[in-house]
Amino acid sequence: MNYKQPLELNGLLLQLDLFLRGNLPPFWASLIEGLLILIAVLAAYAVIALILIYAERKVTAFFQARLGPNRVGKYGFIQSIADMIKILIKEIIHINRVDRFLFYAAPFFVICASVMAFGAIPFGQGLQAVDFNIGIVYVLAVSSLGIIGVLLAGWSSNNKYSMIGAMRSGAQFISYELSAAFALMTIVVMTGTMQLSEIVENQRYAWNIFNGHIPAIVAFVIYLISGHAETNRAPFDLPEAEGELTAGYHTEYSGMQFGFYYLAEYLNMFIIAAIATTVFLGGWMPIQIKGMDAFNQIMWYIPSYVWFIGKTAVLVFISLWVRWSFPRLRIDLLLNLEWKYLLPINLVNILIMVLIVLAGWTLTDLFPILFGN
Amino acid sequence: MDNLSLFVIVLLAGITLVTVGITAARLLSPKSINFQKGEPYECGLPTHGTSWMQFRVGYYLYAILFLMFDVETIFLFPWSTVVRDIGMAGLVNILIFVVILGLGLAYAWKKGVLKWT
Numbered sequence: 001m002n003y004k005q006p007l008e009l010n011g012l013l014l015q016l017d018l019f020l021r022g023n024l025p026p027f028w029a030s031l032i033e034g035l036l037i038l039i040a041v042l043a044a045y046a047v048i049a050l051i052l053i054y055a056e057r058k059v060t061a062f063f064q065a066r067l068g069p070n071r072v073g074k075y076g077f078i079q080s081i082a083d084m085i086k087i088l089i090k091e092i093i094h095i096n097r098v099d100r101f102l103f104y105a106a107p108f109f110v111i112c113a114s115v116m117a118f119g120a121i122p123f124g125q126g127l128q129a130v131d132f133n134i135g136i137v138y139v140l141a142v143s144s145l146g147i148i149g150v151l152l153a154g155w156s157s158n159n160k161y162s163m164i165g166a167m168r169s170g171a172q173f174i175s176y177e178l179s180a181a182f183a184l185m186t187i188v189v190m191t192g193t194m195q196l197s198e199i200v201e202n203q204r205y206a207w208n209i210f211n212g213h214i215p216a217i218v219a220f221v222i223y224l225i226s227g228h229a230e231t232n233r234a235p236f237d238l239p240e241a242e243g244e245l246t247a248g249y250h251t252e253y254s255g256m257q258f259g260f261y262y263l264a265e266y267l268n269m270f271i272i273a274a275i276a277t278t279v280f281l282g283g284w285m286p287i288q289i290k291g292m293d294a295f296n297q298i299m300w301y302i303p304s305y306v307w308f309i310g311k312t313a314v315l316v317f318i319s320l321w322v323r324w325s326f327p328r329l330r331i332d333l334l335l336n337l338e339w340k341y342l343l344p345i346n347l348v349n350i351l352i353m354v355l356i357v358l359a360g361w362t363l364t365d366l367f368p369i370l371f372g373n
Numbered sequence: 374m375d376n377l378s379l380f381v382i383v384l385l386a387g388i389t390l391v392t393v394g395i396t397a398a399r400l401l402s403p404k405s406i407n408f409q410k411g412e413p414y415e416c417g418l419p420t421h422g423t424s425w426m427q428f429r430v431g432y433y434l435y436a437i438l439f440l441m442f443d444v445e446t447i448f449l450f451p452w453s454t455v456v457r458d459i460g461m462a463g464l465v466n467i468l469i470f471v472v473i474l475g476l477g478l479a480y481a482w483k484k485g486v487l488k489w490t
Contacts, residue, residue, distance in 0.1 A: 030374060030378075033374065034374070034378065034382045037379070037382050037383075038382050038383075038385060038386045038389065041382075041383060041386045042386050042389065042390055045386075045390070087398075088394075088397060088398050088401055088402075089398070089401045089402050089403075090398070090402055091402045091403050091404065091405070092395075092398060092399065092402060093410055093411065094406070094411055095411050095412075095413065096408065096411040096412060096413075097413065097423075104395075107391050107395075108387070108388060108391050111387050111390055111391045112384060112387030112388060112391075113387075114387075115383060115384075115386050115387035115390065116380075116383050116384060116387060118383075119379075119380075119383035119386070129379055129382070129383055130376060130379045130380050130383055131376065132376050132380075134450075136450075137447075137450055155425070157413070157424075158413060158423060158424050158425065159413040159414065159415060159424055160415060160424045161414075161415065162424070163424045163428070167428055167429075167432050170432065170436075171431075171432045171435050171436075174435070174436065174439040174443075175435060175439065177439075177443070178439065178442050178443065178446065181443075181446045182446070185446070185449060185450060185453050188450065188453040188454060189453045189456055189457075192454055192455070192456075192457045192458075193454060194450070194454060246414065251414050252413065252414060255398055255402055256394050256395055256397070256398030256402075257395065257398075259394070259398075260391060260394065331489070332488075332489030335435060335487070335489070336487065336489075339435075339438070339478070339482075339487050340482070340487060343442070343478070344475070344478070347471055347475060350449075350453075350471075351464070351468065351471070354456055354463075354464050354467075355464070357456065357457060358456075358457075358460060358461060358464065
């Protein structure tokens with residue numbers, strides 16, 4: 001049962017679709033819709049990146065008891081726009097001995113990987129560009145394309161720092177990719193579907209993290225750790241450890257080319273948080289209690305995309321918190337953490353989850369009156 | 374629209390973003406050619422040799438291990454969607470499979486692959 005939602009966008013989108021299909025030949029209607037989707041994805045991508053960069057700088061500043069950006073606009077609100085314009089008019093320096101083709105191709109891989117993963121995120125009811133029935137595998141597959149860009153950047157730069165940074169990044173990414181995949185698989189065992197929109201729909205009365213209780217919570221924590229490591233952020237930021245490697249794999253990049261790496265890093269952080277929200281914390285679904293219609297109706301008055309952004313913002317904040325609380329690890333300790341702890345725990349965790357599902361110990365199976373769909 | 378064309382649209386969105394961004398930056402930014410500026414950013418002295426060299430074997434072994442488990446992931450995902458329906462038989466079958474792979478990891482661990490020397 002769906003309640004009334006005054007501010008939802010899916011009705012508007014449906015109207016637009018009907019209008020275009022009614023007034024234009026099918027080919028042109030599809031073309032215009034495709035163009036609109038492309039623009040919408042890019043606009044959301046850019047806006048979220050700008051907000052995240054501002055938020056990170058401000059939150060970091062408060063963690064370190066400083067003020068952060070506060071000169072450009074009220075409270076420094078348009079600081080990141082100013083930074084974007086600045087980086088756009090910076091010179092792109094030509095390095096003498098790089099492998100030119102690979103050097104210029106690398107940002108395409110990094111950005112395409114994160115835009116493609118970004119397109120699969122369900123931001124709200126009907127606000128999802130790509131909804132494959134193998135959504136989770138799709139997200140894992142396209143987001144791991146990004147590492148090709150990082151490796152190409154490190155190799156083609158012909159710089160020792162870049163090379164070491166890219167190698168570290170490669171080892172780190174492929175290791176933690178496994179944990180992320182297994183953690184998401186734990187939830188797939190429970191939901192029985194990999195389509196992201198269906199996973200959200202299934203979490204109406206019980207979020208997956210509560211529905212699967214112990215194994216789901218373990219999987220959630222593992223997913224956050226490995227997602228954090230995949231995005232190369234402190235305490236796992238060895239690939240760009242500035243004390244040892246100046247800037248790691250993007251040392252030789254300048255101007256807008258560097259800007260794309262910067263953009264992709266922030267967006268990857270958002271994508272990890274968004275996938276964790278979708279799979280574990282109910283996605284855009286408002287908090288619902290079965291049988292309490294008045295309460296549910298009030299919750300539905302808050303639009304679904306606000307719920308989604310709110311839950312994601314909490315996870316992004318946790319990521320920043322971790323970043324400013326822990327010192328950087330050494331590369332062998334980092335890989336040990338994955339191969340000796342997270343991976344075996346994960347494998348056992350999946351089997352426990354299967355047992356719980358088969359024995360009917362998930363919350364929806366135990367208390368169908370309270371949590372059943 | 375079907376999913377495949379949507380996928381192509383999202384891919385095009387990524388390519389468009391980079392192309393437009395770099396073209397705009399090229400048009401807007403100043404240009405000055407200077408040999409010194411194009412040197413690799415290393416330590417101030419003239420760079421010694423190339424960076425395209427063989428690299429430490431430790432990373433290679435992790436890549437091999439990754440390959441083993443990544444193929445397992447692809448095999449386990451279809452299984453995980455249907456495990457509710459196939460029940461205990463599915464669990465037992467996959468248990469054998471996971472144990473064999475776990476033995477592989479244990480072997481690598483014992484052999485000292487995971488130790489960084």
